[in-house]
Amino acid sequence: xxxxxxxxxxxxxxxxxxxxxxxxxxxxxxxxxxxxxxxxxxxxxxxxxxxxxxxxxxxxxxxxxxxxxxxxxxxxxxxxxxxxxxxxxxxxxxxxxxxxxxxxxxxxxxxxxxxxxxxxxxxxxxxxxxxxxxxxxxxxxxxxxxxxxxxxxxxxxxxxxxxxxxxxxxxxxxxxxxxxxxxxxxxxxxxxxxxxxxxxxxxxxxxxxxxxxxxxxxxxxxxxxxxxxxxxxxxxxxxxxxxxxxxxxxxxxxxxxxxxxxxxxxxxxxxxxxxxxxxxxxxxxxxxxxxxxxxxxxxxxxxxxxxxxxxxxxxxxxxxxxxxxxxxxxxxxxxxxxxxxxxxxxxxxxxxxxxxxxxxxxxxxxxxxxxxxxxxxxxxxxxxxxxxxxxxxxxxxxxxxxxxxxxxxxxxxxxxxxxxxxxxxxxxxxxxxxxxxxxxxxxxxxxxxxxxxxxxxxxxxxxxxxxxxxxxxxxxxxx
Amino acid sequence: xxxxxxxxxxxxxxxxxxxxxxxxxxxxxxxxxxxxxxxxxxxxxxxxxxxxxxxxxxxxxxxxxxxxxxxxxxxxxxxxxxxxxxxxxxxxxxxxxxxxxxxxxxxxxxxxxxxxxxxxxxxxxxxxxxxxxxxxxxxxxxxxxxxxxxxxxxxxxxxxxxxxxxxxxxxxxxxxxxxxxxxxxxxxxxxxxxxxxxxxxxxxxxxxxxxxxxxxxxxxxxxxxxxxxxxxxxxxxx
Numbered sequence: 001x002x003x004x005x006x007x008x009x010x011x012x013x014x015x016x017x018x019x020x021x022x023x024x025x026x027x028x029x030x031x032x033x034x035x036x037x038x039x040x041x042x043x044x045x046x047x048x049x050x051x052x053x054x055x056x057x058x059x060x061x062x063x064x065x066x067x068x069x070x071x072x073x074x075x076x077x078x079x080x081x082x083x084x085x086x087x088x089x090x091x092x093x094x095x096x097x098x099x100x101x102x103x104x105x106x107x108x109x110x111x112x113x114x115x116x117x118x119x120x121x122x123x124x125x126x127x128x129x130x131x132x133x134x135x136x137x138x139x140x141x142x143x144x145x146x147x148x149x150x151x152x153x154x155x156x157x158x159x160x161x162x163x164x165x166x167x168x169x170x171x172x173x174x175x176x177x178x179x180x181x182x183x184x185x186x187x188x189x190x191x192x193x194x195x196x197x198x199x200x201x202x203x204x205x206x207x208x209x210x211x212x213x214x215x216x217x218x219x220x221x222x223x224x225x226x227x228x229x230x231x232x233x234x235x236x237x238x239x240x241x242x243x244x245x246x247x248x249x250x251x252x253x254x255x256x257x258x259x260x261x262x263x264x265x266x267x268x269x270x271x272x273x274x275x276x277x278x279x280x281x282x283x284x285x286x287x288x289x290x291x292x293x294x295x296x297x298x299x300x301x302x303x304x305x306x307x308x309x310x311x312x313x314x315x316x317x318x319x320x321x322x323x324x325x326x327x328x329x330x331x332x333x334x335x336x337x338x339x340x341x342x343x344x345x346x347x348x349x350x351x352x353x354x355x356x357x358x359x360x361x362x363x364x365x366x367x368x369x370x371x372x373x374x375x376x377x378x379x380x381x382x383x384x385x386x387x388x389x390x391x392x393x394x395x396x397x398x399x400x401x402x403x404x405x406x407x408x409x410x411x412x413x414x415x416x417x418x419x420x421x422x423x424x425x426x427x428x429x430x431x432x433x434x435x436x437x438x439x440x441x442x443x444x445x446x447x448x449x450x451x452x453x454x455x456x457x458x459x460x461x462x463x464x465x466x467x468x469x470x471x472x473x474x475x476x477x478x479x
Numbered sequence: 480x481x482x483x484x485x486x487x488x489x490x491x492x493x494x495x496x497x498x499x500x501x502x503x504x505x506x507x508x509x510x511x512x513x514x515x516x517x518x519x520x521x522x523x524x525x526x527x528x529x530x531x532x533x534x535x536x537x538x539x540x541x542x543x544x545x546x547x548x549x550x551x552x553x554x555x556x557x558x559x560x561x562x563x564x565x566x567x568x569x570x571x572x573x574x575x576x577x578x579x580x581x582x583x584x585x586x587x588x589x590x591x592x593x594x595x596x597x598x599x600x601x602x603x604x605x606x607x608x609x610x611x612x613x614x615x616x617x618x619x620x621x622x623x624x625x626x627x628x629x630x631x632x633x634x635x636x637x638x639x640x641x642x643x644x645x646x647x648x649x650x651x652x653x654x655x656x657x658x659x660x661x662x663x664x665x666x667x668x669x670x671x672x673x674x675x676x677x678x679x680x681x682x683x684x685x686x687x688x689x690x691x692x693x694x695x696x697x698x699x700x701x702x703x704x705x706x707x708x709x710x711x712x713x714x715x716x717x
Binding site for chain 1: 492
């Protein structure tokens with residue numbers, strides 16, 4: 001093979017030594033979204049760093065609200081930057097929740113990944129605090145409320161001494177300078193912890209299919225597994241597809257909500273832009289609202305308890321429980337129905353979280369009577385514990401059959417059918433690419449200051465269409 | 480692997496590259512986000528010269544021969560100028576006539592309209608050296624009898640910059656006497672009202688003010704109808 005025959009991909013791989021990258025490859029069955037949930041969270045984190053760093057060029061702690069609004073109204077592409085930074089945080093938090101749930105139900109926190117789990121929980125808490133700080137930085141009426149609530153929460157748990165450290169000496173300039181500083185410091189810590197988390201994931205080895213592991217810990221995909229193919233190019237290509245898919249969604253949601261026909265009808269909870277300034281007359285029309293991911297905490301504060309109890313029950317105790325789970329639950333059982341207590345506990349907690357969030361959205365600030373509280377708290381507890389223990393008994397009776405069942409030959413689709421699918425997908429890829437080129441050309445007619453939502457949508461479309469092309473092509477990498 | 484499969488694979492790969500290039504090109508436009516919105520004004524404002532209490536400056540108040548250096552910003556807040564009442568060796572105001580000033584950098588020239596005030600002795604020039612932007616106190620006026628070393632030997636009655644030695648002649652529209660500057664100092668065209676003895680800044684003449692792509696952008700506008708004149712001690716006098 002002469003040099004001229006070398007493809008761009010090979011040249012790229014050689015120049016950047018991609019074949020030598022020490023990341024672990026995976027077996028083919030792991031090219032499925034459930035094994036890439038952490039990757040989605042990481043892609044969102046990357047987007048946040050990118051857009052956040054760019055906004056550092058414009059954000060002024062001395063003029064927090066006006067400089068934020070200037071990013072939306074005066075900076076080219078600024079509205080896309082700011083609204084996608086907000087939704088990037090939303091998508092990241094959602095992805096972290098789903099990633100955590102998936103890990104929890106698969107028992108992936110067990111040996112040898114206990115510390116990996118602890119890091120994950122810590123990052124989760126830090127991402128929530130980072131988001132709280134970022135949301136406050138705009139200086140809009142909701143952000144201003146959030147800062148006051150933050151001070152109250154610190155006071156309630158007897159940590160008022162931390163108030164000047166987080167929120168400054170009481171001057172507005174010190175407040176916003178510190179919020180900006182903490183936002184960056186916290187996210188830097190998240191990135192460092194992420195690096196360690198990722199390193200541990202590589203070194204501990206990935207979690208294989210549970211059935212393959214016979215539902216027993218330690219479940220580790222052996223590095224010498226014959227099904228593993230090198231990281232380059234399969235993992236690289238799939239990763240590019242995942243990253244562009246995530247970014248496309250991050251850009252799409254706020255851009256739709258920011259369309260002029262829609263933006264005024266969007267509930268403040270999902271508004272792509274900050275609310276009014278606390279100094280403006282409209283501020284009085286805005287109900288006090290936290291961002292959606294803190295609605296549960298907002299409702300906790302309506303409970304008939306002192307604030308310290310609300311904060312402990314809503315945040316501190318759940319966090320401690322999550323952190324200690326791998327050290328308490330040390331048996332080898334991985335199937336969620338083989339550890340019914342923790343599974344039921346987690347489902348109960350999750351249900352409470354969702355209930356409280358919806359309740360907080362519907363009745364923000366309405367004090368809760370004890371009887372309502374019991375009506376909300378007790379049924380999920382009884383249903384999930386009762387239900388899970390019942391399922392546990394049923395699972396026990398069929399488990400041996402399931403585990404010992406011969407996986408059997410997967411009936412592969414006939415060549416003729418597969419060829420048909422290939423042809424259809426190729427045709428789809430042609431359409432996708434053509435649409436991408438058309439959107440690219442159209443996007444040049446858009447004004448970067450006044451057409452923000454359409455620019456966001458065009459970029460979102462370009463990312464998603466590219467992602468679609470990548471996944472269609474990826475089938476050939478697997479063959 | 481069959482032939483069809485390979486050729487289709489290559490075909491799909493090229494589609495990936497086309498869609499990827501579309502994505503990259505489309506989003507590269509976004510780099511414009513680093514260009515800050517420009518700040519400035521659309522035309523030269525007419526600003527009255529006032530003191531730090533907001534009272535109008537009278538032509539007769541302007542210190543003779545830069546015993547004190549009078550400075551004001553015009554047309555934007557980051558564009559300082561010296562206000563000079565030029566005199567002779569015995570500190571009597573002298574008339575500064577209109578003159579043609581040449582710009583060595585371009586070979587072009589422009590007309591400096593001369594001094595204003597009762598003695599036609601008052602002029603104003605940018606206080607930012609056209610060479611590399613040095614300002615007060617490096618760039619200053621050397622009054623009669625106060626000599627500074629220049630590339631032409633010791634000189635007085637010049638505006639001289641101690642950063643790199645550029646020398647300008649304030650009596651001749653701040654024309655270049657010695658380099659390294661290749662441009663004269665821009666002049667503020669002043670207006671004097673003989674009835675009230677008040678002074679006004681009207682427009683800029685000559686090269687673009689140092690550090691600006693044009694005189695009216697790259698700085699915050701001066702609010703109101705006046706600009707404040709501050710009296711500074713003249714570093715040339717020690």
